[in-house]
Amino acid sequence: MFYREVGQFKTTYAADQAIFPIRQDRIGLAIILFAAFVLIPLLGGEFLIASVMIPFLVLALAAIGLNVLIGYTGLISLGTAAFMGVGAYACYKLSTIFPQVNVLVWIVASGFVSSAVGVVFGLPSLRIKGFYLAIATLAAQFFLQWCFVRIGWLYNHNPSGAIEVPGHTLFGIPVTGPQATPITRYYVVLVIVVVMTWFASNLVHGRIGRSWMAVRDMDIAAQLMGIKLLPAKLLAFAVSSFYAGVAGALMVFMWLGAAEPEAFNINQSFILLFMVIIGGLGSLIGSFLGAALIHVLPIIVRFLPDALGVPVGAATVEHLTFVITGALILFFLVVEPHGLAQLWRIAKQKLRVWPFPY
């Protein structure tokens, strides 16, 4: 009823291959983009923008990167946070060595650095599979984190061991550092995330994405059909690390403002993995939904007792957050193992046939 493509004829191949062939999808997307670009900056407070929206977008970007690897290519990685770290440290180094260059150039460039590192750590994936590979990627996680701590050059021998973002301007407006307002940072993050999501969407719907999915479903069969495993898997690692690297650079430059090696520890990797699984494997919209759920949930749990007027100690809330997050992960896995994206698909089907049951 509300979501029916009846009467929308496709008269060209281009129209048939469009990513959003249904008019309602296009309208929905336009509404979401309008809300993101206009309504949230207008109506949202500083807290919403700085502590909810920016982290959400950054994490969603990293989740898309991880989803390319796990959801589309079937290679489990537990080292995403380390690749985010590579992006962050690369961006920091590049922008302190060449401070006059536009910081956006360095954010993208740090993505390429991260993807080069990702390819190196992706090499074992040609030989080992499944959980063996998952644990092998932990090698990347621990090794890179060790580098962030031990190699002084990476953080300019800063005595605190942390990286602090210098101020940068874009068209005369400060975008990083303490002078940048949350709104400017939000817009920079939003534009990058939208562009990269659009790019990822094209990538996974095209020839490359299809070869990845073939590798995911069965790599030997894919090989027999003429897909070269070496380029396919390494490209997946490269793209995934690129996204993670850009997300890491954004995380430090646009969200936190400063970061220690601990920000890229293994827990961060696991949290990203949650987002991908809860959101839905092999679904871009799922990456956003998962990031929203996993990031917003602890915030809600933290504020809920105050809102209800129940006095609870801070430590208890911290522990309760753990319990509730864990329980919800279990709950979602049991109720809908294919993630929130599957719920969305079911909802779409219901809307299509409403008011009839099928």
Next chain:
Amino acid sequence: MDILYRIFIDPFVQMGGAPDLLVQTLWEGLVGGVLYALIALGFVLIFKASGVFNFAQGIMMVFAALTLVGLTEKGVPAPLALLLTIGVMYLLAVAVERFVLRPLVNQPDIMLFMATFGLTYVLIGVGELIFGGNPKKMPTDALFLPSGAIDLKILGGLVSLQKLDIAAAVIASVMVAGLAIFFQRTRIGRALRAVADDHQAALSVGISLNQIWIIVWFTAGVVALATGIMWGARSDVSFALQVISLKALPVLILGGFTSVPGAIVGGLIIGVGEKLGEFYWGPLIGGGIESWLAYAIALAFLLFRPQGLFGEKIIERI
């Protein structure tokens, strides 16, 4: 040339020059390896019988140790506390089977893996709610664990062996032997092996999967308890111990997910390799390499044997 000398020759000169130090390092590596092997054993048990990669094994260890310590702090005598803790691990196994494994049966492996993550979070939260986040002391004396050290005069130097470490090695060996007998000689052990081989075939000859899973998770819980006591006696009991379980993962890939001997041999290789590497080669590149050296060792082995040292050969069919 200098750097090559320092990498390839100098460490061996040091080893030859101070054999007592080498023996001490080897011993510490072996003891660490035994404890890694114990954690890996818990993983292997569960993976074999239910195909679940149980990430929660590390936190189960901490949880068991915390329960034990928490009970003794409340004034419960140590042997009774031990029994009660075993009871708690049994309840945990039942709960996991009922609320996690049963609804998720037949799901892809990664879902079950994620579910054990959720379990980890729940256990961390519950543990901290009940016992608090402060490190606790393991009551070693009440549990009849020896303390102190034996000093051996060999190779022109002094090698000191902690009695506790010896006890750990003995207990680990006894436990592994017990598990081997349990798996090979008892009715339940045979059922466990049948389930490990093929779930459906096991079902069709009348083995209850649910019961088997409870038994397996309970066994893994008891192994976790033993490991927790040992680690807890060496350092304090706190949630930081959970990190050690991450060290057991390279042991797993080295030995193979499905092999009990693999877990033990892998544990020893990783334990010794890690200590030797840290002691002799670590200073060359700034130290602290223990955090990833184990993974590098495991990865090196894995490139030659993708299924681990003792894993079943991976045969792929279309």
